[in-house]
Amino acid sequence: MEKRTVAKHRRQTNTAARAAAATTALAAGAALIAPAAASAAEVRVPNTPVTVQVPGIENVPGIAAIPGIDAWIPSLSGVSAEGDIRNAINSVKALPGVNSVPGFSDFIANVERQVLPAQPAQVAQTYAAPVAAPASAPAPQPSVGERIVSIAQSKIGSPYVYGAAGPDAFDCSGFTSWVYSQVGKSIPRTSQAQASAGQQVALSDIQPGDIVVYYSGASHVAIYAGNGQIIDALNSGIPVGYRDMYMMPIYSVVRF
Template identity: 45%
Template sequence: MASHRRVRPLGQYSTVAALSRTAATVAAATAAVLAAGGSALATPGDPGGGSSGGGAPVTADDVQHQLDGLYAQAEVAGQQYDGAREKERALQRESVLLQQRVAEEQQHVNALIQSMGSIASAQYRQGGGVDPLVKLLLNAHPDQYLEQASTADQADTVAALKLQQIEEDQRQLVQDRTEAVAQLAQLETLRQSIADSKAQVQQRLGHAKALLDTLTAAQRAQLQQTEADAAGVAAQVAEQQLPSDQGPASGRAAEALAAAESALGKPYVYGSAGPGSFDCSGLMYWSWRHAGVTLPRTSQGQAFAGQRIPLSQARPGDLVIYYGDMHHVGMYAGNGTVIHAPYPGARVRYERVGDMPVASVVRI
């Protein structure tokens, strides 16, 4: 599968110029995809995707531009999926705890009411009437009854205090039950969001596959070879020894970098955070967990997980956030390279830091 990154020769580079060129390329590619209704299914000999002939043949480079846009859209949806899944897991934990609390509160209210049974029975025998406590015990809606009863005037001091406690606990129980119902509704909304994001990813990847199928075997081989050559050169550059003042900024950064390097060659799978496969933010999450640090799950969250620094001051282990909407992230590996999980169908690899538009660099 071809790369969705525009590859440039490695060597001395200008950050501003690199970002301008790459941003223009991606913007043009994405605009072309959106203008085509999101499918970008142009066929050889028909650059516009229409039925009329006579146009110039679609080249591998033309397809590469359109793939850039499709993979970018798929990755945006993938990060939305990751974010919704992260929220879902947190809300599930909160929901379980809240439901446990509701159950405990109900047991506590029941115990308080039962403890007053003997008091109510005694007052009934002595007074011969139906005591408010008995009415409470027999009432199908004790919370409504308690709101109407004046316990201080109708029961002795001990009973009044117990009634007051029951009333307070019953109100808390109703409040917590309402919150639990709201959480379950929110969970359902999140699950629908997860399903929608997953469908968007699959749709974009289906379009990308159809687009690649329009190429000849020779064209596909050309794209694959270009990608392999660029990754190989980037790996050679990344592995060159760094000066001591350009190494990882901390011991934890060194551990995170070592973990990311151990994942080289693992496949990209959206929504995955290791150990056998990764998406872009999943690789960062997994690598920094090896260093004892828990990052947010999405690239957007990771963009605010540490100190912002200029790209010129990047050290190995720093996070490099890409694109204006921050939908992609890699780890700076030194010598102007990053380790990242590029897109579905590709594998974790080294790449030139300036081959995508850098939004920010974050030091954890």
């Protein structure tokens, strides 16, 4: 009887010892696991019961500044939202374990597109040879007729003096002969001689610079200025000036 009691006591003692050893081992294991678990944060997929522990995610500098992050990491709700969003996003993307959270990578990518400015595209530098400015076309030179009219215009206002041939006073043929001499053309001095020596031109073909001869005796001459006008030294008391070409009867038109 005593032997059976002792054996039973020994079995109870061994059982208690084994239980104590198992408890000690579990405690030691828990102590090893605890630090890792303490550094992880719960990432919860919004509107689902799915949660994943991601070590180190709460310690990312500036993570609270990522818009909408508190919907995925509830523990960040109310945390001051300051920091560099770009660096925070890059740090979060580099954490091991974030890819195991369903939809989290898409969420981060969407925030990145909406919040961060797009990087400027690299534009290839191309060299374009400078284009030489087109040479300006030379100004057209005035015709002889235009030069004749311009010289005649320069004497508008000069007085009429019978027998004068310039440069300060003129009669009608003195005026036409002086103007022509300024362009290198020597023509007869009198109106009748000018009417006879010049090339006859039809009135319909008249051009600026031509000489208009008036009256049947060719007693008056003038320089055609264009637009139905002449410039002439008309008579005493009337200075050189513009007049209507039809104010007197036209006898002929000549060109030198």
